[in-house]
Amino acid sequence: MYRDHNCGELRLKDVNKEITLAGWVQKSRKLGGGITFVDLRDRYGITQLAFYKEENETLYEEANKLGREFVIQITGLVQERSSKNNNLPTGEIEILVKKLTILNKSELPPFTIEDDTDGGDDIRMKYRYLDLRRTPVRNNLELRHKIAFETRSYLDKLNFLEVETPILIGSTPEGARDFIVPSRMNPGEFYALPQSPQLFKQLLMVSGFDRYFQIVKCFRDEDLRADRQPEFTQIDCEMSFVNQEDVINTFEGLTKHLFKVIKGIDIPDFPRITYADAMKYYGSDKPDTRxxxxxxxxxxxxxxxxxxxxxxxxxxxxxxxxxxxxxxxxxxxxxxxxxxxxxxxxxxxxxxxxxxxxxxxxxxxxxxxxxxxxxxxxxxxxxxxxxxxxxxxxxxxxxxxxxxxxxxxxxxLGLRNKDVFNCLWVVDFPLLEKDEELDRYFAKHHPFTSPKEEDIALLDSNPGAVRANAYDMVINGVEVGGGSVRIYNSELQGKMFEVLGFTEEKAQAQFGFLLNAFKYGAPPHAGLAFGLDRLVSLFAGLDSIRDCIAFPKNNSGRDVMIDAPSVIDQEQLDELNIKVEIKD
Missing domain, CATH: 3.30.1360.30 (GAD-like domain)
Structure with a gap:
């Protein structure tokens, strides 16, 4: 056994216990009078180790050879500190070391592994495995774990079933760009990585799984900014035999639960604002109402x-x-x-x-x-x-x-306090938006969003005036989640494709499996998806989602740690029947 306690749990009640710890050397301090203190760190905290020359000169000399980030194991006696550190949970005790074993030496890290590091973004991303040792970054990932865990627990109690959907799917050109994956066994054909599990979760509703969720990886090949990454994680949900009100109430409840359990905050009922009013009074469909x-x-x-x-x-x-x-x-x-x-x-x-x-x-x-x-x-x-x-x-x-x-x-003016949380729903979005250059309509959300029943007749006469049965959850000016009531009728779905400029053949080629499924008794259904990364970053008070993702990409979509994307060997390209031609 390498340790019988961790570096964050020992207190005054443990004085005189003989214990064994293992971890990384945070720093060492050689004092006068033959005393050296070493801070030992693991995921749980920091414990001070004490080495006294008069107690054991050999051990004292070994301690003075320890460098930052050495991995060590010690056995020693818990004793009360004479100079206490109130900033540490373990600050009232120290370990009088009786035995020291160096498990692994370390080169000097390229930046300090401390809360306020001297490392810039680029160097920390290159050595992300070292950056993850820092307490603020680790805290973000622990927070992410808690939110995911509480989400699963909450939805499980409401009879939601977690179901995994495929990662290799067919490409759907509508919306953001797909990441494309060539198929070796089907030359000239390609998979796409999912932008969301939208079609599959609707098929699960047709299958009778009336409450589905999944904490799922999604992929979009789009330009990056602080709240976007090429791969991101959604809390994806769908429900049958529900309307907009049912979905909003269910996931407002989840959000209030997360704030209460994770942050200890009671959030009042979320106000609602129409898309038209959001644009009129804030110029944004995700207004910051703090x-x-x-x-x-x-x-x-x-x-x-x-x-x-x-x-x-x-x-x-x-x-x-x-x-x-x-x-x-x-x-x-x-x-x-x-x-x-x-x-x-x-x-x-x-x-x-x-x-x-x-x-x-x-x-x-x-x-x-x-x-x-x-x-x-x-x-x-x-x-x-x-x-x-x-x-x-x-x-x-x-x-x-x-x-x-x-x-x-x-x-x-200091009005955007990160410790204040204003949540709201934006409703009554336009169903469609028109591209004047192409002279055609595109779905504001996606082509499976249901129009409001009272606006369906306008699909023929005035498509731009049709409102969607859609809703976005906004917290502090960030769109955290969004969803809609879905079309579950083949005829209405066909009409939607027609308005979007799909021929019957094209609609059948891309979405025939869904349209066919609707013929076999599709229930009314609706859902939404939360951005887990955005939710965690809000709870943590971060300016970027990158800091709550274990191994993120940089602003150019590159993983500088493993140097990806990278050039592929010609042999692999030949197997895939791909010829690469790079244009200037």
């Missing part, structure tokens, strides 16, 4: 004053930043530069300061008098000390730009 600062439309109050910028704009919208009239000219210029960045694309920013004496000062005083500005302030419910910020342009673009500005100002 703070107000809703959009206020000013177009009717700004027209006819010879300010061409406003007069020629379809939309003029404002936000009111409470207490921000103290912003300096430099800060306001910084906000202007922020919205003019290419990824945001605004042409500029207009501001109105509500001074404490009641006067209003703006960047457009040349065109608007105090009476005009007062009307703006009244509509924005601005008070002395507040700052009004205005963006104009084409409605949809300007709302998205104002959304980015709102989030930036909220961040600067």
């Amino acid at each position: 703070f107000e600062m809703k959009f206020v439309e000013l177009k009717d109050l700004t027209t006819g004053k010879d300010f061409v910028v406003f007069d020629s704009s379809e939309y003029v919208g404002a936000i009111c930043a409470k207490g921000a009239a103290s912003y300096t000219r430099k800060q306001l210029d910084g906000l202007t530069d922020f919205v003019k960045r290419p990824q945001i694309g605004a042409k500029g920013l207009v501001y109105v300061r509500c001074e404490m004496d009641g006067t209003l000062k703006s960047s457009v005083d040349k065109f608007y008098n105090q009476e005009d500005l007062k009307k703006w302030a009244e509509r924005c419910q601005a008070e002395p000390g507040d700052l009004i910020l205005i963006i104009c342009g084409e409605t949809e673009k300007a709302q998205k730009q104002l959304c980015e500005l709102r989030l930036e100002v909220g961040e600067q």
Whole structure:
């Protein structure tokens, strides 16, 4: 036995026990007077080891040869520390070492294995197995385990059955890009890695498995950002004989349970907001409601004053930043530069300061008098000390730009507290969105989402006005989960494919197995999927999902630790009948 205790469990009650520990050397400290202290670390914590020259000179000399990350085993006596460390659970005791065995030596690590490491992102990703030794990273993975464990337990009590679905499936060109896998046994043919188990979980409902879930790997070949990875994990769920309300109540219950058990927080009932209102007041279908600062439309109050910028704009919208009239000219210029960045694309920013004496000062005083500005302030419910910020342009673009500005100002004013959690449901999404260049409709979610019953007739006359039986769970401005009531009728599913521009032959070729299954008594069904990575990152207060994934990819989709993706040997390519031609 290498150890009979771990490095995080010994306390004062264990004084005078002889114990054996094993782990990694965190650091050592050689003091005067022939004393050396070594911090021994394992997954459970840190325990201080004490080596005294006068007790055992040979052992003391061996301890002074230990380097960082050496793997060692010790046997010794638990004793009370004379200088206690209140920052450690084991900080009241230390181990007087009687025996030391070096199990494995270590080279000096490329960065310090400590909470506040000196390693940058790139080097830590290259040596991820070392980064995983650090307490914050390990804590994130332990949190991930707890959330997954509690999810399984909660859903099991509600009679959900965990069923594994295939990883090698057929490609479905709709939506994000698939990762493609060549088939050696079927030359010229390819599998795809699933973007979600959508079709299979619907087939499970046809099969009579009325409550399914799976914590499942999914894959999307798309550009990366902080909340995306090429492979990610979903808590995927489906239910039969339910409506939208049933699904929302079930998984709102799960989310409240996770907050209570994991974070010790009681979350109130989730408010609901329609997609139309989310765009109108926040410019986003995943609004961050930890703070107000809703959009206020000013177009009717700004027209006819010879300010061409406003007069020629379809939309003029404002936000009111409470207490921000103290912003300096430099800060306001910084906000202007922020919205003019290419990824945001605004042409500029207009501001109105509500001074404490009641006067209003703006960047457009040349065109608007105090009476005009007062009307703006009244509509924005601005008070002395507040700052009004205005963006104009084409409605949809300007709302998205104002959304980015709102989030930036909220961040600067400290309103996006990571320890505060605001949860809500966004409902009544459009079923379809039109690509004007291609002159065709695409599914806003996926082609199996049911339209609202009262809107079905509009599929022929006005498809763009059809609302979906769809719902997204949003927490602190992050879309954590989403789902919909599914189409379970072959005729309606066929109509949906027709609106999406599928020929009958194409629909049959890609989804014939599902359409055929519907002919054999498909029940009404609905479901949703949570992003496990996003949920964990929210609970942990992380800015990126990468830090809650054991072995993530970098921003270029590469695993720099194992150097993947990589070039494949020609022999393997020949077996797959693949010829590689790289274009400049």
